Amino acid sequence: MRAGFSCTFHKADQQGMGGWNIGSTLSRSDVEAIRKEHGDSLRVAALYAHERMKVLRACDDDEMCPALSPREHDCLAYLAAGLRTQQIADRLGIKPATVELHVRGARTKLNAQTREQALAKAISRGLIMP
Known part of the structure; x- marks a missing residue:
């Protein structure tokens, strides 16, 4: 090295x-x-x-795979693809504040403190594809 x-x-x-x-x-x-x-x-x-x-x-299947709403899933998938909040809002036809609410909901369900941690958890649990 x-x-x-x-x-x-x-x-x-x-x-x-x-x-x-x-x-x-x-x-x-x-x-x-x-x-x-x-x-x-x-x-x-x-x-x-x-x-x-x-x-x-982990042993607890419920904690491993929380159910994300379709919009939470879409917002995380677009984040994983590198889109910013405004771009996600434009694609989904919603306001940026609504995108932030969906991301916050996903973070809560995934017990994540940041967007990056939510993405890592969602990808590792097979909830979204990288």
């Missing part, structure tokens, strides 16, 4: 932080360029891996 970086996130279920160390045989400048361009995606991937491991260890 020649270069790398940490991809950290706040844990919702505990105090403190979690994350992954990502290493490479690429040069430091190449790794830094990748981190700058794809840092947000790598952070979501780290959250996904964290949530997936929790699911694999």
